[in-house]
Amino acid sequence: MVTDCATEIEGNDLMQFNVGSIAVPASCTEFKITLKHVGKLAAAVMGHNVVIAEASDVQAVNTDGLAAGPDAGYVKPGDARIVAHTELIGGGQATFVSFPVSKIQGDGYEFFCSFPGHAALMKGTITVGK
Incomplete structure (x- = not known):
């Protein structure tokens, strides 16, 4: 649920997000996503993050993140x-990221977890209202 230009996503030890889509209100200039890992497993075993990119880039971003490795949080620097x-977190931890809504132009954006193997299940769409 989106409230005051922010939302919260939970990730768990079963490789699941509790949200499948995010609708950002058009009135927002900045948007904040808080990620809570409600599981118990450590980041090295079952780490989660939230990465936002155009759907057409998700596979390549994920592949490059895998190559960047765990020290980079499975996100290619720059x-x-x-x-x-967000940063990569383990069970019981929370993190957040804020970004300018203007970076999402039109439809076709997704959020996903870039931990190896997670993006197949841990993903959703992110759109900005009209």
Whole structure:
């Protein structure tokens, strides 16, 4: 649920987000996503993050993130295709990211977890209202 230009996403030890889509109000100039890992497993085993990119770039961003490895939080440093991303967290932790809504132009954007193998299940769409 979106409230005051912000939303919260939960990730768990079953590789699931509790949100499948985010609708950002058009009135927002900045948007904040808080990620809470409600599981118990450590980041090295079942880490989660939220990465936002155009749907057409998700596979390449994910592949480059995998190559960047765990020290980079499975996010390629300086990747211009990424709108925003949180840090990688483990069970019981929380993190957030804020970004300018203007970075999302039109439809076709997704959020996903870039931990190896997670993007297949942990993903959703993010849109800005008209």
